[in-house]
Amino acid sequence: MDVFGHLALGFGVALTPINLLYALVGVLVGTLIGVLPGIGPVATIAMLLPTTYGLQPVSALIMLAGIYYGAQYGGSTTSILINMPGETSSAVTCLDGHQMALKGEAGAALAVAALGSFFAGCVATVAIAAFSPPLSSVALKFGPAEYCSLMVLGLIGAVVLAHGTLLKAIAMVVLGLLLGIVGTDVNSGMARFAFDIPELIDGIGVVAVAMGLFGFAEIVSNLESTEKRAIVAAKVKGLWLTGKQLRQAAPAVLRGTALGSVLGLLPGGGAMLASFAAYTVEKKVAKDPSRFGKGAIEGVAGPESANNAGAQTSFIPLLTLGIPENAVMALMVGAMTIHNIQPGPQVMTSNPSLFWGLVASMWVGNLMLVVLNLPMIGIWIKLLQVPYRLLYPAILLFCGIGVYSTNNASFDVVMTAIFGFLGVIFVKLECEPAPLLLGFVLGPLMEENLRRAMLLSRGDPTVFLTRPISLAMLIVAAGLLLLIILPNFRKTRAAAFQEET
Amino acid sequence: MAKIPRPKDFYAGLLFVAFGVVAIIIARDYPLGTAARMGPGYFPRLLGILLIVLGAALSLTALRGHGTPLPGWKWRPVSIVLLSVVAFGLVLTHAGLVLSTIGLIVVASTASREFRFRESLLSGVLLAALSVGVFVVGLKLQLPIWPGGG
Numbered sequence: 148m149d150v151f152g153h154l155a156l157g158f159g160v161a162l163t164p165i166n167l168l169y170a171l172v173g174v175l176v177g178t179l180i181g182v183l184p185g186i187g188p189v190a191t192i193a194m195l196l197p198t199t200y201g202l203q204p205v206s207a208l209i210m211l212a213g214i215y216y217g218a219q220y221g222g223s224t225t226s227i228l229i230n231m232p233g234e235t236s237s238a239v240t241c242l243d244g245h246q247m248a249l250k251g252e253a254g255a256a257l258a259v260a261a262l263g264s265f266f267a268g269c270v271a272t273v274a275i276a277a278f279s280p281p282l283s284s285v286a287l288k289f290g291p292a293e294y295c296s297l298m299v300l301g302l303i304g305a306v307v308l309a310h311g312t313l314l315k316a317i318a319m320v321v322l323g324l325l326l327g328i329v330g331t332d333v334n335s336g337m338a339r340f341a342f343d344i345p346e347l348i349d350g351i352g353v354v355a356v357a358m359g360l361f362g363f364a365e366i367v368s369n370l371e372s373t374e375k376r377a378i379v380a381a382k383v384k385g386l387w388l389t390g391k392q393l394r395q396a397a398p399a400v401l402r403g404t405a406l407g408s409v410l411g412l413l414p415g416g417g418a419m420l421a422s423f424a425a426y427t428v429e430k431k432v433a434k435d436p437s438r439f440g441k442g443a444i445e446g447v448a449g450p451e452s453a454n455n456a457g458a459q460t461s462f463i464p465l466l467t468l469g470i471p472e473n474a475v476m477a478l479m480v481g482a483m484t485i486h487n488i489q490p491g492p493q494v495m496t497s498n499p500s501l502f503w504g505l506v507a508s509m510w511v512g513n514l515m516l517v518v519l520n521l522p523m524i525g526i527w528i529k530l531l532q533v534p535y536r537l538l539y540p541a542i543l544l545f546c547g548i549g550v551y552s553t554n555n556a557s558f559d560v561v562m563t564a565i566f567g568f569l570g571v572i573f574v575k576l577e578c579e580p581a582p583l584l585l586g587f588v589l590g591p592l593m594e595e596n597l598r599r600a601m602l603l604s605r606g607d608p609t610v611f612l613t614r615p616i617s618l619a620m621l622i623v624a625a626g627l628l629l630l631i632i633l634p635n636f637r638k639t640r641a642a643a644f645q646e647e648t
Numbered sequence: 649m650a651k652i653p654r655p656k657d658f659y660a661g662l663l664f665v666a667f668g669v670v671a672i673i674i675a676r677d678y679p680l681g682t683a684a685r686m687g688p689g690y691f692p693r694l695l696g697i698l699l700i701v702l703g704a705a706l707s708l709t710a711l712r713g714h715g716t717p718l719p720g721w722k723w724r725p726v727s728i729v730l731l732s733v734v735a736f737g738l739v740l741t742h743a744g745l746v747l748s749t750i751g752l753i754v755v756a757s758t759a760s761r762e763f764r765f766r767e768s769l770l771s772g773v774l775l776a777a778l779s780v781g782v783f784v785v786g787l788k789l790q791l792p793i794w795p796g797g798g
Contacts, residue, residue, distance in 0.1 A: 198787050312657055314709065318664040318702040325671055325695045332688040339688055340674055363729060370725035370759055536763065537771055540756040543729065544749055544775055547736045552789045560737025564730040571726055575719055576660040594691040606684030 150276050153503050157276075160504030161511050166206055170512045173210035177217020178520060182225050182233050182527045185369050185535065186542055188218045189474045189584075190362035193354045194549040196482055204486035205501045209508040211482055215475050216268065216458045216509065219418055220516045223260040223451050224527050227253060236418035236454040239426040243439060243446030254386045256447050257524060259396045261517050262388075263452035267404040268513030271459035274408050275466075275506050283467040283492035291599035292610050296617040296624075298593050301470045303624040304414030306582050307631050316582045323583035326351060327590020334598065346558040353481035354553050356587055359566025360573065360580035361474070362546050366539050367571050386521050392444050399429055399445035400452045407456030412463055417473040421457030422450035459509055466502060467492055470589070474581040477588040654715030657706055664703030672696035728759035744794040745784065749776040 160166060180191045192211050199207035218234050225233030227244035240260065247256040289297065306316035329340040330350030341347040388396065406428060407421035429449040430439050439446050462479075464470050469491030471477040483490045488498065495502045550559045573580055604610035611617050652658045671692055681687025736752040743751075753772035757763050783789045 198783070198789065201788065312706070314702055314706040315657065315660055318660075318699060318706060321695055321699045321702060322664065322667055325667070325692065325699065328692060328695075334686075335679070335688045337678065337688040339678060339692060340671070363733070367725050367729050370729070371722050534762070536757060536760040537767070539729075539760070540753045540768065540771065541775055543733055543756050544736075544752055544779065547733045547740075547752060548745075548779060548783055548789070548791070551737050551740055552783070552791065555790055557737040557741070561734055564734045567730050567733075568726070572663070575721065576656045576663070578660055597691065598686045601683055601686060604684075606682060608683065 150273075153280075153499075154276055154507060156499060157503030157505075157507030158511075160205060160500050161209065161507035165203075166209055166504065166508060167511065169202070169206045169210040170213050170508050171515055173213020174217035174220075174512045174516050175519070176210075177214035178221035178224075178516065178523075178527070179530070180214070181218035181221020181223075181237075182530060183221075183538065184225060184231050184233050185365060185538070187234060187361060187365070188215045189357055189478060190365065190542075190546070191218075192475060192478045192482075193357040193362065194545050196354050196478065196485070197549050197553040199482065200485065204483070204488055205504045207482060207486060208479070208501070208505050209512075211479060212462070212505060212509060213512045215418075216455060216512065217516060219451075219455045219458050220261060220264055220520055221527070222454075223264075223447075224257065224520075224524060225531065227256045227260065227447070228528065229531060234418075236422045236458075237451070239422050239450045240447055242426070243441070243443050246440065246442035247444065247447065250442050252442065252444075255388050255392055255444065258386045258388055258521065259392070259400075259444055259448045260451040261520055263396065263400040263403065263448045264455040265513050265517040266400055267407060267452040267456035268459060268516075269510060270404050271408055271411070271456045272506060272510040272513070274460055275463055275509070276503075279463060279467050279495060279502075279506075282463065283495050286468045286492035289492075289616070290614070291596040291603065292614050292617045293620070294596040295593065295600050296611055296620040297468065297470060298589055298596070300620045300624040301414040301464070301472060302582070302585060302589065303627055305472060305585055307415065307627045311577060311579050313628075313631055315578055319578055319580070319582040320586040323586025324590040324593060325586075326356070326583070327587040328594055333591070333595065344558075346554075346556065346562075350591075351562065351587075352553055352559055353478060353584075353588060354550060355559050355562040356566050357474070357478055357481075357584055358546050358550060359563045359568075360570040360584065362542070363563065363567030364570025364574050364580070366542060367567070368574050369535065369539065386524075396444050396448040399448040402428060402432070403449035403452030404456045406449075407453030408460045410453070411457035411460030414464070414470070414472040417461040417475070418454040418458040421453040425449040425453035455513075462505075462509075465490055466494060466505075469494075469592075471585060474584045477584045480588045652710060653713055654710040655718045656715060657710035659718070661703045661705070661707030661710060664706065665700050666703075668696045668699030668703060671699065725759045729756060732756040732759075741792065742795065744792045744796075745780055746776045746793055747795065749779055 176191065180186045192214055199210065219236060222232060222234030222237030223240050225231055226237040226240035227248050230241050230245035232238040232241055244256045247253065302320050306313060306320060329347060331338050331348055338348045403425040406425050410421040410424055411417055426446060426449060429445045430436050433445060461472055461476055464472050465476045465479055471480050480490050488494060547560060550563045553559050570580060600610055611621060675689050675692040678689030678692065679687035680689045732752055732755040736748050740748045750772035753775055754768045757768035780793055784791055784793060
């Protein structure tokens with residue numbers, strides 16, 4: 148079957164009423180949490196994961212994916228209207244988006260963000276459909292040694308592109324790997340790090356880790372911060388673009404989409420990196436860079452297209468190689484595992500309706516977002532006016548219900564609180580939690596492949612260096628590490644993340 | 649003791665070393681196996697050693713350069729937020745969703761400096777109704793609504 152045959156199969160699945168409904172729920176929830184500062188897609192997906200147990204796997208994944216790319220649409224609304232990022236990936240949109248709003252061009256900024264995102268979403272959907280089959284057929288030839296090296300490359304890539312101290316990020320990955328192997332060892336049947344607690348024999352739940360580190364820790368830091376949220380919503384009138392604005396924005400949308408699609412593929416990439424990089428590029432190529440920061444429409448169009456494209460193409464490594472590259476994808480691994488689907492190259496052949504249904508649903512979801520969002524902006528502004536003191540207890544409640552219903556047991560709630568506590572410490576010490584979550588989901592897989600590779604090589608560790616694909620991946624990983632140690636690259640990296648603070 | 653130039657990195661390093669040491673101590677009785685046939689203790693010990701090395705390196709590098717000081721630690725929001733959710737998880741089976749929800753909302757709200765009792769009570773009642781509607785009726789989660797499993 149060619150790309151279009153596959154997509155036809157996918158649309159057949161995505162357009163059934165039940166899956167349309169879940170796509171709608173996903174994108175609406177995603178937009179909602181995208182609009183609201185202080186709660187991100189990781190915590191939300193963790194919260195809703197347990198409620199998807201009863202669903203068909205494809206419906207569950209369609210809904211959870213919708214939350215991620217829906218959040219990219221919602222985040223821009225908050226950035227533009229109140230100069231505060233609803234999502235980290237929309238942080239750069241504040242710079243020019245809010246300036247446009249102050250000049251009375253809020254409508255144009257919102258429109259270009261939505262239309263740019265939609266265009267990027269369409270391109271990214273086609274990219275997934277086109278690149279996944281060849282990638283997964285390569286991945287099917289991988290042996291345990293290649294898989295092991297691939298995971299090393301993925302994890303190293305994720306920490307190189309993450310910001311903060313490199314050593315810290317690598318240590319977080321290792322800690323994650325260690326936490327990931329808590330529970331019964333599949334080879335010997337021995338319970339490890341379980342302290343004779345029956346619940347721990349099955350391992351630590353990904354929901355507890357993600358919600359504790361991302362949800363609870365975030366709430367606590369928000370409560371500690373003394374700055375008040377000033378909500379000065381700018382007036383929105385006329386959600387359309389003038390011809391001049393369209394001509395300025397269109398090339399930026401194209402560049403943003405291309406850049407975002409590529410960056411989404413990289414380990415550690417995804418929506419956030421894409422938007423920062425796109426802003427930097429727009430500033431570089433502009434004839435008059437001084438317009439930036441004063442309401443340049445390219446400064447909204449580029450990043451907003453890029454973050455949506457990146458959010459979607461970051462599904463490619465997950466669906467074809469089984470390697471999650473950011474925290475949201477790590478949770479998608481959790482979601483697939485719950486439904487007894489092992490993420491990896493075999494998903495496409497063994498479960499084609501799930502794979503293509505998910506891909507097609509992304510296009511459908513993007514269409515829903517662009518149609519629904521612009522008219523609903525009034526509602527989102529109302530929601531933004533709900534004070535945080537009312538909001539965070541409600542978030543805690545949904546977290547509590549979500550964790551509890553994972554196994555209908557109080558133990559998971561206690562576990563989440565422990566990770567919440569650890570998360571607060573990590574915030575204080577400036578340790579990014581995302582690498583830990585990646586290590587956590589990859590822990591068992593890495594151990595398994597390391598064992599198999601070493602068994603096949605009869606204990607000879609050079610197997611990782613004598614197999615060409617494995618060697619190539621390790622060389623790239625080492626190259627990435629070297630790059631970051633070199634002072635020049637370090638400076639650029641620091642500059643790229645500077646806009647954030 | 650002289651002031652540590654980058655305290656955040658320094659203490660993070662110590663934390664990683666501690667995790668590594670604890671992991672190795674707990675895993676000391678797990679069979680190690682050989683490189684070709686790894687036992688359940690091989691990978692954990694490998695990770696433990698790696699964590700100690702990385703943590704120690706991080707702490708050592710933190711002795712040079714300059715960084716931001718450690719932020720303060722406020723027990724009030726941490727303990728209220730975390731304990732209110734733990735309490736919610738513990739009483740949910742016995743007290744039912746409605747009462748547990750109202751309890752959680754009111755207790756958790758006290759973590760904010762802008763706490764208002766009546767407002768949080770009202771919010772608790774509304775959210776209790778909402779969560780019964782969404783989670784029990786809509787998503788059919790197996791949660792008791794009233795005390796005694798009703």
